[in-house]
């Protein structure tokens with residue numbers, strides 16, 4: 001069943017290019033995004049004034065990445081709530097609120113209860129789900145399936161990139177309906193999205209050996225930190241979660257700008273820190289701020305592993321190691337930067353002789369509250 005791979009996780013990481021591609025199939029036609037499952041919802045989409053994403057774990061991080069793009073493209077405020085917090089926060093729900101749930105399994109109890117709560121309080125509900133006919137899509141007003149194929153390993157990988165893909169398609173569909181992006185702008189984003197699968201494949205081919213070497217080198221680390229900014233921030237959080245669940249190493253993700261507000265006190269000589277570096281072509285200011293962050297932690301002895309786009313030479317004087325990702329427009333960098341972090345956690349888990357597919361204490365889908 002593993003098709004020659006050492007674990008389901010290794011197989012599923014290798015399937016990420018197809019997970020992205022298959023999620024776009026039939027939904028992008030010559031630069032126009034039209035999701036069949038959303039036909040008939042134009043009137044709703046035109047009047048919503050707020051989107052609340054409910055999800056847990058990795059799915060919630062996909063929601064955090066999607067928030068930036070949906071807000072930018074469709075000009076609707078998006079907030080991301082952990083599904084288990086949602087019902088207890090007396091959330092403000094009106095008929096103009098769209099609640100979007102994200103779940104690989106479609107069976108996560110906390111997310112299901114959040115969706116039911118939202119519906120009972122008058123919101124419309126949309127499910128982004130990887131499992132045909134699961135409970136959450138059945139309980140929702142509409143569903144956009146991700147087409148990652150069955151995910152067996154407890155650690156979510158291909159479902160994550162498929163969830164971001166589905167959110168981006170949803171954001172572009174919404175932007176068309178709401179008239180917030182013109183046709184050329186939508187076409188340009190679809191072109192970027194359709195280029196992602198080949199770029200993921202390239203990362204898997206060129207960076208895996210180097211990432212495995214790093215994982216062996218860091219196998220005895222007590223703590224590993226991850227920094228990112230903007231869409232790179234949820235990627236830092238996801239990199240840390242993967243490492244916790246797979247390698248049982250204390251790991252934390254931070255927004256790079258928060259460093260000086262506290263976390264920089266953690267830096268001591270030899271502390272490994274992964275930094276997701278945004279492209280200078282997206283925002284030069286943001287890029288140079290992250291490079292300054294690298295300098296600050298390096299000056300305090302951190303061992304910096306930068307994930308930076310090909311050709312970014314500004315990181316070279318300061319980073320101990322550089323993992324390269326192909327050039328992409330800013331919103332599409334997360335779909336690339338997450339790949340080496342997933343591979344790193346998997347390699348570190350196997351370097352420690354742990355069960356990559358079935359980490360201790362965890363279940364693939366959490367069907368209890």
Ligand code: M6R
Pocket residue numbers: 056057058059102103104105106107108111154155156157242245364365366
């Ligand atoms: O099936 P779901 O997407 O609703 O699952 C949500 C989380 O339980 C899941 O993403 C979890 O965080 C993964 N083990 C992360 O790798």
